[in-house]
Amino acid sequence: MRKKAKTREGKTVTVVDVARIARVSPITVSRALNAPERVSPKALERVQKAVKRTGYVPNLLAGGLRSAKSRLVAAVVPTISGPVFQGMIQALTDALDERGYQLLVGQSGYKTSREDALLDAIIGRRPIGIVLTGMMHSADGRRRILAAGIPVVETWDLSKPAIDMAVGFSHEAVGEAVCEYLFGKGRRRVAVLSGEDERAARRTKAFVAAAERLGLPPPVVKWVSVPTTLADGREGLAELLRRETALDAVSCSSDLLALGVLTEAHARGVAVPGSLAVIGFGNLPFAAGVIPSLTTVHIDGVRIGRTAAELIITRAAGEKVKHSHVDVSFSIIPRDSA
Amino acid sequence: MRKKAKTREGKTVTVVDVARIARVSPITVSRALNAPERVSPKALERVQKAVKRTGYVPNLLAGGLRSAKSRLVAAVVPTISGPVFQGMIQALTDALDERGYQLLVGQSGYKTSREDALLDAIIGRRPIGIVLTGMMHSADGRRRILAAGIPVVETWDLSKPAIDMAVGFSHEAVGEAVCEYLFGKGRRRVAVLSGEDERAARRTKAFVAAAERLGLPPPVVKWVSVPTTLADGREGLAELLRRETALDAVSCSSDLLALGVLTEAHARGVAVPGSLAVIGFGNLPFAAGVIPSLTTVHIDGVRIGRTAAELIITRAAGEKVKHSHVDVSFSIIPRDSA
DNA sequence: GTGAAAGCGCTAACAC
């Protein structure tokens, strides 16, 4: 940040420079850039010419400071990798920069220690909104965000009471629906292979509860550490079969796990869906193409991202949002594996 | 951004408020927060107490404006989805916020039109560095970044002359190495299934050139549009076999394509690797687990991200970097499919 | 070790 675009004397180009060259006042330059319709055509033209000549790029830090509008939105996800949140983040970025906002990303990861520092860094930039995914917010964190008066959208999870706004679906409803789906297909000895994260756990719990309600024997549940891998799926099926030989269905907390289960089943000569039904979660790119194609739960991440962006932009404009809690629901995509 | 954390009179908490409560001057508050060692222990304690009491969060816009240090790094990727860049972005975010920097993400997507607006938004925030991936920069874009004097790291591609710094590998070297690998395995009728993006195209070109040099018959090449899918892989193999029945190896520009080829081969009863060798690119999470396990090219995205962060931080500190061009190379992971 | 004054670059508020 030492050397920048320069005028003759080696300083950064500012509104003042542009104003001098265009022979107008600085404020006219500002208006020409931010509200061209409030400036006379010829002043506008002179400014635009001067901007081009000097290569002037407005300092958004200064503008944001003065106007208290940062044009910044912050998103916090547990981790950017993991295909789950990608669609959402992409849609968020797209929707935002269509309207001239930028996205700041933070990873809460699995360490709570730096959550506080992350929050400082975010709040300190005075974003017009924060998109929170899944995790976090210690009681203290919630208080601080609230105190800062920044609109917050919590995503992916409608289960607990939201701080402010929320876009997502009910993990409980997913777990229940999956169990009922398998039941509807005539499966009776069902198992769950689940990653050890909170939301997967809630789906699993709801699945088990539904099984009980349906009069099924208690599902065998195998937990694997996150992030879940294909190898976990292979080992997982092996273990599940060890614990329950009569198994006729496995519900997996991710498509990658499900792919592992399919792979292991194939290796063992277990027919899918003949003797074993397999269902995943996420509808990843490969789900439709594998053999047998994978029945899975689809979440419309793109819609989540777009909706979150809209909510925040609406609030930033000072308007009230009609629906501060949006349920995007989910769908079970029936394919060959179940 | 209307209401914020408040003191009694309903205004945002600022250094001045904290200073008053701690009975020191504003500058001492600033120092207590940014350089605690230059402040006496008791002043420090009083400030910390006052900060906690008021819930003060420094306005980074103001600080950045005055000090010309934004603590912001911008990254531009074609698209955030697509598993390829994930590791890099994650490592980048991690490395940055360990040092107290945040990442601003922009997607250049496939539309060049808004590239200019994106650049304005980025430069306008005065980031201490920009990480560019793959695409973009019109001649004009390059000039503007250069003019802004912001350090730039181009990633993933060492082939063309860099604007400033670069971390990546040579796509040509990959194409060549893959061809030689297959040749070394005794394959003679080789084909390429490649996505239509620039970098994949360069790998393909190098592959074809290597084949010629090795005295192989010209490889059959099939192009598919990006982003590549598993289905493209299945159709791709079908088409390649139509064009060349004696095929004994396929090099794919992504693991997803390769998975599609494996799937289609399996469906057709074509033995892999027996009569057909398959090699991918990316080493995605499923590559090791599928049957047969997928031989593929691994790129250390995490290292790319970490290195890029280091380069930028070093430059931001005003130091010279030793190596402004880092080749992280690549490796072919030999597995069962080839 | 601490403070007073000044100003980063912009735009809100109020003239005219």
Place this chain on the structure above:
DNA sequence: GTGTTAGCGCTTTCAC
């Protein structure tokens, strides 16, 4: 439609 003045909240500079 345009300009003047002031000030957003912080930190640099210089003085003590």
